[in-house]
Amino acid sequence: MLESIILFILTGLVLLLSAGAVAALLFRREIRSIRHRNSPWRCLRCGRCCRMNVILKQKDIERLKEAGYREEDFVERKCGIAFLKKKSDGDCVFLDQHEDENGNRWTECTVYSLRPDIGRRYPEFKWWFIRGKDHQCPGVGKNDETTNNAE
Numbered sequence: 001m002l003e004s005i006i007l008f009i010l011t012g013l014v015l016l017l018s019a020g021a022v023a024a025l026l027f028r029r030e031i032r033s034i035r036h037r038n039s040p041w042r043c044l045r046c047g048r049c050c051r052m053n054v055i056l057k058q059k060d061i062e063r064l065k066e067a068g069y070r071e072e073d074f075v076e077r078k079c080g081i082a083f084l085k086k087k088s089d090g091d092c093v094f095l096d097q098h099e100d101e102n103g104n105r106w107t108e109c110t111v112y113s114l115r116p117d118i119g120r121r122y123p124e125f126k127w128w129f130i131r132g133k134d135h136q137c138p139g140v141g142k143n144d145e146t147t148n149n150a151e
């Protein structure tokens with residue numbers, strides 16, 4: 001009887017540890033990002049986030065259409081999900097690249113005031129009560145602003 005109980009507890013522990021290890025592997029980026037929830041942030045206009053897969057809400061699409069953009073020019077649907085279309089080089093269709101005479105490069109969102117909700121929050125994310133900042137954004141930790149500069 002005692003052996004069965006010990007075996008049961010050990011099996012439970014192994015299953016729990018395995019589940020934890022799988023979750024840590026699947027969500028390692030998010031777990032690291034949680035540590036940065038209070039980190040300062042400033043956008044360095046590198047454009048990295050404008051090359052990610054950006055999911056659009058219907059209200060994002062409507063906002064851009066009301067401003068005169070044609071849906072077929074900026075929406076790409078994959079399995080029924082609307083994403084911001086990308087150019088052949090991987091940049092968002094609304095992203096402009098700039099370079100000055102000294103070789104300094106920066107990017108500019110040409111629809112900044114109309115940008116999708118997900119872009120307004122980035123690099124911050126929130127799952128229910130859990131929040132963090134995408135630590136892969138090079139602007140995380142760069143100054144004393146603790147919130148996105150979204151309007």
Ligand code: SF4
Pocket residue numbers: 042043044045046047048049050122123136137138139140
């Ligand atoms: S939010 Fe971060 S990743 Fe996006 S352009 Fe600014 S610094 Fe780059």
